[in-house]
Amino acid sequence: MNLFADIRSLVLSTLDTLVADGFLPDGLGFDAITVEPPRDASHGDMATNAAMVLAKPARMKPRDIADKLAAKLGEDARITAADVAGPGFLNLRLSAAVWQGVVGAVLGQGTDFGRGDLGQGRRVNVEYVSANPTGPLHVGHTRGAVFGDALASLLDFAGFDVTREYYINDGGAQVDVLARSVYLRYLEAHGQEVAFPEGTYPGDYLVDVGVALKDKVDDAYIDKDESVWLEDVRNFATDEMMKLIREDLASLGVEMDVFYSEKSLYGTGRIESAIDDLKAKGLIYEGVLEPPKGKKPEDWEPREQTLFKSTAHGDDVDRPVMKSDGGWTYFAPDIAYHYDKVQRGFDMLIDVFGADHGGYVKRMKAAVSALSEGAVPLDIKLTQLVKLFKDGKEFKMSKRAGTFVTLRDVVDQVGADVTRFVMLTRKNDAMLDFDFAKVLEQSRENPVFYVQYANARVHSVLRKAAEAGVATDIETLQRADLSKLDHEAELKLAQKLAEWPRMVETAARSNEPHRIAFYLYELAGDFHGLWNRGNDVPELRFLQDDAAVSQSKIALAQAATIVIASGLGILGVKPAEEMR
Template identity: 75%
Template sequence: MNIYADIRALVTDALDALAAEGVLPEGLDLSNVAVEPPRDPLHGDMATNAAMVLAKPAKMKPRDIASALAEKLVADDRVETADVAGPGFLNLRMAKPVWAGVVRTVLESGDAFGRSEMGKGRRINVEYVSANPTGPLHVGHTRGAVFGDALAALLDFAGYDVTREYYINDGGAQVDTLARSVYLRYLEAHGQDVAFPDGTYPGDYLVEVGEALKAKVGAAYVDQPEEVWLEAVRDFATDAMMDLIREDLAVLGVQMDRFFSEKSLYGTGRIEAALKALDDRGLIYEGVLEPPKGKVPEDWEPREQTLFRSTDHGDDVDRPVKKSDGSWTYFAPDIAYHFDKVERGYDALIDVFGADHGGYVKRMKAAVSALSDGKVPLDIKLTQLVKLYKNGEPFKMSKRAGTFVTLRDVVDQVGPDVTRFVMLTRKNDAPLDFDFDKVLEQSKDNPVFYVQYAHARVKSVLRKAAEAGIAVDDATLAGADLSGLTHPAEVALAAKVAEWPRLLEIAARTHEPHRVAFYLYELAGELHALWNRGNEEPALRFLQEDDPATSQAKIALARAVSVVISTGLGILGVTPVEEMR
């Protein structure tokens, strides 16, 4: 049940009726007609912009349209009043049984409340994390992992067929550097004193890898030239790092459906096939790029390269795919990887990148647009930096990692649930301050606590009611007489619950899971407000002594809130708590 969708259908039906009666012209485009919560709750329960968006094409005054529409809407039992406001907005106040119906639907639907068929089973690939396999995941990867995982869960809830994918960057020079770093730890495991040159990875996390390599090959590689051991150590080290990364993701509750190796693109003809697909479209040519904008590097010189005509698909400049020496650019395997995703038949692609990949967005979108003939949209989400604080001071780097704060450092401090929720308390492209002390505070200013406390409060009510002999299973609550839920604070809470299906569809359509976290905080606020009013007005308390029927109605409302909170937290990958300690 999506009451907003239902009332929008009522509005469009009324507009069609007005057109049939000659009040409005026939054939008006109603796609921009919306029904949404008003900015000021005092104005009503819902508002529609119908008159405003139709005035120009209908060649009528907005208020005239709104007045005619209002007469139609109030004839429906669900609409109590329809008031024209300002230049032509129409504010609706719903009849009380509407909100009781929402509560009953939540209890009957359980965690399926809010699910939709918006995605209609369309296949969508969400690629996230995709960190270089050169070390443990750091705090920046943590934000990308949480965002991508919550987005995938949100899309799944909205009816999409979702694949969660990790692209292993194991084809570049960084994995050779990893191999050399592991080799130094291997020599160290054999008792040698080693020094880590600039550019290698000195973190302690490679100590165990070096020891494991020693256990596998003994002294076979000691003091041997690089050509003897580089390839084997590279494969061994990459596998070890991916095992570590999988363990890190598991700590955070992230499970990937697929891992795709960049290395599998080399020497297999797959890069060539992707570029041929572009060439067949007339998008590959030999040319010379203009010098970079701004200060031109001293060593820059014009060189003929193989270029992708990405400007034909919205990019600012054409992009090289092969260097003048015949080797591939970094962009070439990425084109091949996305060509593979297009060939797998996805209807849409989403990439979650770190903020430092901003310059990569247009070229990658151009490539996918070209390879799919514009049929497969690619949305690239950038996650901004996370700043860590503890005791009011910046949180220092990890000794184990050597140069950065790891995912494990964060989770060890506050746990996976807090980590995940806090990472979603800002939009992905906004910087995030993560204060270890504040995220553990038991206060309204801590959204994790505030939402969890609301869920725990409802669970406490359910336990106390059961102890008092009041039946509070969902079936009984759904069948209770809910007509007594008429107080403005109760109606406001039920109305907030009713926003859930609409909120989910907006969040899924915009690829913004942070909207779920924001909504849960607002819903928790309504629950806490009603709870606090009950301290002053006993008639508003959820548990009414010696009045099981009234108690069941009020508890039904509270239970509906806990169902939505539990479902929302599940989408975010957070476990709802039963009680606060």
């Protein structure tokens, strides 16, 4: 049930009637017509822009269209008032029975209420985290992991066929640096004193890896040239780091469907195939790029290179894919990786990058556009930095990591649920302050607590109802007389529940899971408002002397907790049944 979609369908069918009656001309497009909550709740329950959208193509005054549409809509039993505002906006008020029916729909559909068919089973690949396998995940990766995972869950809930993917950056020079760093820890495990040169990884997290390498090969690599051990240690170290990364992700409740190795692209013809595809489309040529204005990008050379004509697909400049010495640029394997995604048959691609990858967006979109001939859209979401605070001061250091705060540091201090919810309380491209004290506060200013407290209050009501002998199973609540829910505070909560399917669709269309967190905070506010009104208005309390009345009110509370559970499920947060 999507009440906003239902009323929009009513508006469109009414407009069809006005066309059939000759009031409106044939051939009008209705795609831009919306039905949504008004900006000011005092104006009504829903608002439509139909008259404003149709006025120009119909060559009519918007007010005239709005007046006629209002009169027709008023004939529907669900509409109690249709008022024209300003030049032609139309505000609608719905009957109490409509909102009461929403409660029944939530109880009937359970956590499937709001689950949509926007995706229509289309296959979407969401790639996120994709950190270099050179150490534990840090707090920046944490935000990308939470955002990507919640986005994947949101799209699944909206009807897409979602694949969660991690791209292992194990093909570059940083993995050789990792191998050399592990080798130093290996020597250390053999009792040797070592010094870490600048550019290596001195974090304590490699101590255990060095010991594990010693256990595996004993002294086989002692005093041996790098050419003897580098490849083996690189593979060993990468595997060990990926085990650590998987454990970090699991602590946050993140599970990937696919781990894709960059190294698998080299020496297998995959990079060559992708570049050949672009070449066949006339998009690869030999040339010299113009010197860039301002700061030179790292991939610019003042000599002839093999270039991808990315400007033909919206980029600012063409991009090199092969250097003058015949080696691939760092962009080439990324092209091949996305070519592989296209070849795997995905209908949509989403990449979640850190904020420092902003300059990579246009070239990657150009590549996917060219490889798929515009058939596969790529959306790149950038996650901004996270600032950590503790005891009023910025928190920057992790002894284990050496230079940064790890994902595990955060989860160990506040838990996975708090971490995930807080990471979604800002839009992905906005800076986020994470205060270890504030995220654990029990106050309205802490959205995690505020939402969980609403859920816990519902379960408190259910426990007290059981103690009083009031049946609260779903089958009983579905038979409750919902017409007893007639107070404005009760109807306001039901109205907020009705927004859930629309919110899921809106958030999924824009790839913005933070909208779910915002909605849950507002829903919790309406529930707490109703609860608090009960302190002054006894008939609003969920438990009444009459069991039947109690059941109707508990039905509303149960509907609220069902939607809260659905929303928290998308965010990857477990609903709390009691606060400790």
